[in-house]
Amino acid sequence: MANALEVTHLSKAYGKKQAVRDVSFTIGEGEIFGLMGMNGAGKTTILRMLATLLRPDSGDAVIDGHSVVKEPDRVRACITYLPDEAGAYRTMKGRRYLEFIAGLYFKDEDAQEECVKRGEAICGLGDALDQKIQTYSRGMTRKLVLARTVMPQPRLAILDEPTSGLDVLNSLDIRKTIRRCADEYGTAFLLSSHHMQEVRNTADRGAIMKNGQFLAEGTITEILAKYETDDLETAFERAVRDE
Numbered sequence: 195m196a197n198a199l200e201v202t203h204l205s206k207a208y209g210k211k212q213a214v215r216d217v218s219f220t221i222g223e224g225e226i227f228g229l230m231g232m233n234g235a236g237k238t239t240i241l242r243m244l245a246t247l248l249r250p251d252s253g254d255a256v257i258d259g260h261s262v263v264k265e266p267d268r269v270r271a272c273i274t275y276l277p278d279e280a281g282a283y284r285t286m287k288g289r290r291y292l293e294f295i296a297g298l299y300f301k302d303e304d305a306q307e308e309c310v311k312r313g314e315a316i317c318g319l320g321d322a323l324d325q326k327i328q329t330y331s332r333g334m335t336r337k338l339v340l341a342r343t344v345m346p347q348p349r350l351a352i353l354d355e356p357t358s359g360l361d362v363l364n365s366l367d368i369r370k371t372i373r374r375c376a377d378e379y380g381t382a383f384l385l386s387s388h389h390m391q392e393v394r395n396t397a398d399r400g401a402i403m404k405n406g407q408f409l410a411e412g413t414i415t416e417i418l419a420k421y422e423t424d425d426l427e428t429a430f431e432r433a434v435r436d437e
Contacts, residue, residue: 197255198225199384200255201219201426202253202254203216203218204240204252205217205250206248207251216407217253217407217408221350224377224379225376226396226397227382227384227401228396228400229386229401230390230402237354237403238354244384247275257269257350275343275354276343277423282339285327286324286326287324287325288327289310291342292341295303299346313345316375333378335365336368337364337371346362350379352385354386355388357369357389372385372396390427398413400417402417402434
């Protein structure tokens with residue numbers, strides 16, 4: 195499996211606070227990697243550095259052969275980023291919003307049309323796409339913005355708390371959609387989450403973070419074995435308290 199992302203000794207500080215400390219990991223094509231950690235662990239800082247919104251103090255990351263430090267413009271062309279509180283233009287209808295986003299990525303009309311078709315299939319909103327986004331529930335809006343993130347078929351999709359604030363059924367739909375898109379399109383996903391069950395049920399591999407460092411990294415089975423438990427929440431608790 196080719197690597198979509200290779201992170202090497204990535205570090206970032208805000209003044210005297212070291213937000214990320216010498217982090218290294220990879221994500222393969224079509225693989226889902228979950229970052230787990232409490233607030234302030236450094237998850238979002240990693241995501242923002244990889245999305246080229248923040249420049250690392252040291253280290254680098256290579257996405258589809260391009261350095262986030264030396265080639266940020268090339269990186270932006272092969273990634274998408276979905277922040278925690280991402281929204282959409284509320285006065286637009288859902289389908290028009292997908293068309294608008296497709297036009298930002300593709301100049302060719304046929305390519306735009308195919309992109310929109312993927313978006314329609316990914317969000318699964320059906321006839322609701324002909325309604326204004328301001329009429330959507332939080333779950334519907336999240337499905338729409340996830341679709342716009344994945345439909346350009348990026349090399350790497352970066353998702354910050356993709357199910358934040360959603361009920362159980364909408365969270366399940368989002369997780370299933372991420373898994374399906376990874377399998378169908380070969381998109382690599384990097385997601386952050388407070389929810390251990392979400393990572394266990396969605397990710398192929400992951401890492402537990404505290405104070406900007408990885409305490410454990412690998413497949414979910416490997417992390418569970420390291421902390422001698424079959425429960426990821428227990429593994430997380432043992433990791434952050436024993437550190």
